[in-house]
Amino acid sequence: xxxxxxxxxxxxxxxxxxxxxxxxxxxxxxxxxxxxVSGLSLVELLRLSLKGAIGREDAGILLDAIPAVCRxxxxxxxxGERSARLSHGLALPLVDAIVLATALEAGAEELWxxxxxxxxxxxxxxxxxx
Amino acid sequence: xxxxHHMRLTVHLPDDLARLLxxxxxxxxxxxxxxxxxxxxxxxRERRRRALGLKALERAGKAPADPKALEALEEGRRELDRx
Numbered sequence: 001x002x003x004x005x006x007x008x009x010x011x012x013x014x015x016x017x018x019x020x021x022x023x024x025x026x027x028x029x030x031x032x033x034x035x036x037v038s039g040l041s042l043v044e045l046l047r048l049s050l051k052g053a054i055g056r057e058d059a060g061i062l063l064d065a066i067p068a069v070c071r072x073x074x075x076x077x078x079x080g081e082r083s084a085r086l087s088h089g090l091a092l093p094l095v096d097a098i099v100l101a102t103a104l105e106a107g108a109e110e111l112w113x114x115x116x117x118x119x120x121x122x123x124x125x126x127x128x129x130x
Numbered sequence: 131x132x133x134x135h136h137m138r139l140t141v142h143l144p145d146d147l148a149r150l151l152x153x154x155x156x157x158x159x160x161x162x163x164x165x166x167x168x169x170x171x172x173x174x175r176e177r178r179r180r181a182l183g184l185k186a187l188e189r190a191g192k193a194p195a196d197p198k199a200l201e202a203l204e205e206g207r208r209e210l211d212r213x
Contacts, residue, residue, distance in 0.1 A: 008203055009200055009203055012195060012199045012200055012203060013200075014186065014187075014190055015189060015190060015193040015195045015199075016190075016191070016193070016195050016199075017190045017191025017192070021190075022187065022190045022191075025183070025186065025187060025190075026187055028183065029179075029180055029183030029184060029187065031176075044203060044206060044207075047206060048199060048202055048203060048206075051202055052196065053195070053196045053198065053199040053202040053203075054193065054195050054196065054199055055193055055194050055195070058189050058193040058194075058195070061182075061185055061186050061189055062186055064182050064185075065182040065183050065185060065186040068178055068179045068182040068183065069179055069182065069183040069186075093207050093208060093210065093211040094210055094211060095206075095207045095210060096207060114200050114203075115204070115207075
């Protein structure tokens with residue numbers, strides 16, 4: 001079963017009705033493949049709602065739905081160490097590196113993101129930029 | 131994850147389903163209670179997963195997301211890396 005990592009921006013795009021994000025989410029809900037999300041994305045979505053960038057009710061819906069539909073992975077030392085190396089090697093901001101390391105450690109085949117910095121990664125996992 | 135406390139529950143099953151349950155339980159070396167609990171746990175989780183996933187999908191394109199939400203996200207990430 002294919003594993004897709006979803007970055008925070010994916011969920012913003014989902015709320016905005018982006019067709020690719022909607023189709024990918026619908027497929028995961030229908031059980032086509034598995035999703036993995038860094039716990040930091042939940043923190044970022046909550047923060048965006050507190051800033052008023054996304055609605056609080058919508059953030060609540062996402063914060064309930066994401067752990068139900070996807071595997072949520074909180075950083076541990078393995079992810080932390082890999083993040084530090086990726087951040088240093090690819091000159092990535094730390095949160096970007098944690099999201100990337102989480103996806104790689106989980107064995108994801110694709111990482112769906114809106115973040116331009118993550119396209120610096122070149123390897124076995126495909127980075128899909130929305 | 132199943133709770134370690136147990137509640138006795140009497141249910142009525144169609145004969146065919148009961149036979150299938152008994153057969154699979156025997157094949158897998160599990161009690162019918164254990165297999166029923168496992169199946170129910172899976173079903174209820176799947177139902178919840180789907181319901182919550184669809185609820186998020188219903189908000190797609192209707193949610194009042196700030197067009198600058200992605201900029202706010204980007205800015206938040208950069209803030210953490212400022213010296």
